[in-house]
Amino acid sequence: MPSNSDSSAALRRILYGLLIVVGAAGISGRILAVDAVDSTRLEGYLFGIGRPDWQKKLPFLSANDRSRWITIRSLVEHGTYEIDEIIKEPNWDSIDVVKHDDEGRAAPEPGQGHFYSSKPPLLSTLIAAEYWLIYHGLGYSLGEHPFGVGRFMLLTINVPTIVVLWLLLARYVERYGRTDFGRVFTMACAIFGTLQTTFAVSLNNHLIAAASAMVLLDAVVRIVVEGDLRPRRFVQAGFFAAFLAANELPALSIAALAGAGLLWKFPRQTLLAGVPAAALVLAAAWGTNYAAHGTLVPAYAHRDPANNWYIYRYEKNGRVIDSYWSHVDRRSAIDRGEPSRATYVFHVLIGHHGIFSLTPIWILTVAGLWMLCRDRTEPLRGIAAVIALASLVCLAFYLSRPQIDRNYGGMASGFRWVFWFMPLWLAGLLRAADACASSRTRIGLCYAMLAISVVTVTFPTWNPWTLPWLMQLCEFMGWSRLGG
Numbered sequence: 125m126p127s128n129s130d131s132s133a134a135l136r137r138i139l140y141g142l143l144i145v146v147g148a149a150g151i152s153g154r155i156l157a158v159d160a161v162d163s164t165r166l167e168g169y170l171f172g173i174g175r176p177d178w179q180k181k182l183p184f185l186s187a188n189d190r191s192r193w194i195t196i197r198s199l200v201e202h203g204t205y206e207i208d209e210i211i212k213e214p215n216w217d218s219i220d221v222v223k224h225d226d227e228g229r230a231a232p233e234p235g236q237g238h239f240y241s242s243k244p245p246l247l248s249t250l251i252a253a254e255y256w257l258i259y260h261g262l263g264y265s266l267g268e269h270p271f272g273v274g275r276f277m278l279l280t281i282n283v284p285t286i287v288v289l290w291l292l293l294a295r296y297v298e299r300y301g302r303t304d305f306g307r308v309f310t311m312a313c314a315i316f317g318t319l320q321t322t323f324a325v326s327l328n329n330h331l332i333a334a335a336s337a338m339v340l341l342d343a344v345v346r347i348v349v350e351g352d353l354r355p356r357r358f359v360q361a362g363f364f365a366a367f368l369a370a371n372e373l374p375a376l377s378i379a380a381l382a383g384a385g386l387l388w389k390f391p392r393q394t395l396l397a398g399v400p401a402a403a404l405v406l407a408a409a410w411g412t413n414y415a416a417h418g419t420l421v422p423a424y425a426h427r428d429p430a431n432n433w434y435i436y437r438y439e440k441n442g443r444v445i446d447s448y449w450s451h452v453d454r455r456s457a458i459d460r461g462e463p464s465r466a467t468y469v470f471h472v473l474i475g476h477h478g479i480f481s482l483t484p485i486w487i488l489t490v491a492g493l494w495m496l497c498r499d500r501t502e503p504l505r506g507i508a509a510v511i512a513l514a515s516l517v518c519l520a521f522y523l524s525r526p527q528i529d530r531n532y533g534g535m536a537s538g539f540r541w542v543f544w545f546m547p548l549w550l551a552g553l554l555r556a557a558d559a560c561a562s563s564r565t566r567i568g569l570c571y572a573m574l575a576i577s578v579v580t581v582t583f584p585t586w587n588p589w590t591l592p593w594l595m596q597l598c599e600f601m602g603w604s605r606l607g608g
Contacts, residue, residue: 188243195241230432240416289314290311312574316581320334333371362399363404365379366379372544472532482580483538489552
């Protein structure tokens with residue numbers, strides 16, 4: 125059983141608290157200032173010439189998060205997952221939209237079927253509960269007060285979520301770290317060196333999934349390593365394993381591995397407490413998807429040429445327009461997909477969207493997981509092996525996708541498909557950071573890795589849905605371009 129009775133534990137806890145407070149306050153400040161600043165000059169020009177549609181700015185920074193906000197509005201204001209009425213309003217549009225009829229058939233022509241968000245509806249449904257209270261209880265709407273209501277909801281959703289993640293990580297770091305440097309460095313990486321902080325100013329599934337992964341890790345560690353076999357720990361593990369998978373489908377790999385391990389070691393508790401909790405989440409995920417689309421299959425899976433929900437035409441301002449996804453040559457370069465798989469692998473790992481080039485702190489994770497896995501006396505060995513295996517499986521899945529999906533996670537400041545791994549990778553990083561504590565040279569290298577990672581995290585000051593600094597540098601220098 126790990127011990128945290130040394131004399132410096134109180135000082136470390138003060139440092140953890142200071143880091144968390146500073147990190148949470150920094151995110152809160154960015155949320156309070158969140159704005160689509162790219163439209164500021166355009167607004168001024170349109171207002172100056174007397175255009176009635178001069179207002180272009182919203183506190184929603186991309187098609188990705190707007191797609192969820194549109195669903196939230198439609199659920200509360202119109203009682204339906206159909207978003208037809210919301211997307212008619214100025215600035216309330218998104219390319220992350222599908223179109224189908226009531227039988228689940230593609231509706232390619234104007235006047236056919238209805239529009240829906242392409243995002244899994246469970247998260248939007250849960251968040252809609254808060255908006256229902258604001259809309260019906262206080263009389264404020266996202267349509268009339270997008271900045272006030274939107275920023276308030278981000279503050280009450282994203283900030284508590286990331287604080288819970290950090291608090292649970294601090295507990296893990298305190299109990300399983302071996303040096304003051306390793307513990308404090310790991311918490312500094314968590315709060316200042318990962319792209320979760322960057323995306324905390326936007327409504328997205330990755331932050332929710334990352335927090336779920338941390339809560340799952342906390343439950344598994346308490347059960348397997350610390351011997352806490354109370355039913356609530358298995359409920360915690362089952363619920364958040366399923367909720368993690370519901371928000372990041374590839375995370376089903378780690379949920380399945382964790383579930384199988386608990387079922388093998390503790391079959392009775394897992395079956396009686398863990399499985400029902402997981403079933404509840406899965407029922408909610410499938411139920412909301414069926415309520416929205418009349419099928420259990422997610423909207424983004426409907427891309428079969430015979431029934432493609434993304435290919436449609438619609439009428440706007442008297443013009444018939446093809447959907448963004450209808451013609452490959454009309455998409456942005458990044459959404460056309462990387463033609464070369466080898467190029468894609470290179471840039472995802474160490475290139476312009478590189479996991480290790482943009483945030484080199486994850487190099488320490490590789491070393492740390494290796495140290496944990498090769499130590500036969502290490503109580504965390506099995507958990508580290510699961511994290512390593514799931515990381516490899518998910519990376520192989522992402523890298524093996526067809527060209528249409530080889531888009532580096534879309535217009536984002538990092539390879540966002542792996543953001544949910546970050547708390548798990550920090551757990552592995554801790555052991556490598558401890559190993560570096562005895563050498564000034566290695567400590568210096570750790571600082572350099574963190575410095576580069578912080579540059580990546582802070583570069584997208586206003587909007588996380590922008591290309592990484594390394595991508596922009598490569599294009600400026602003529603070294604690389606998207607889609608080629």
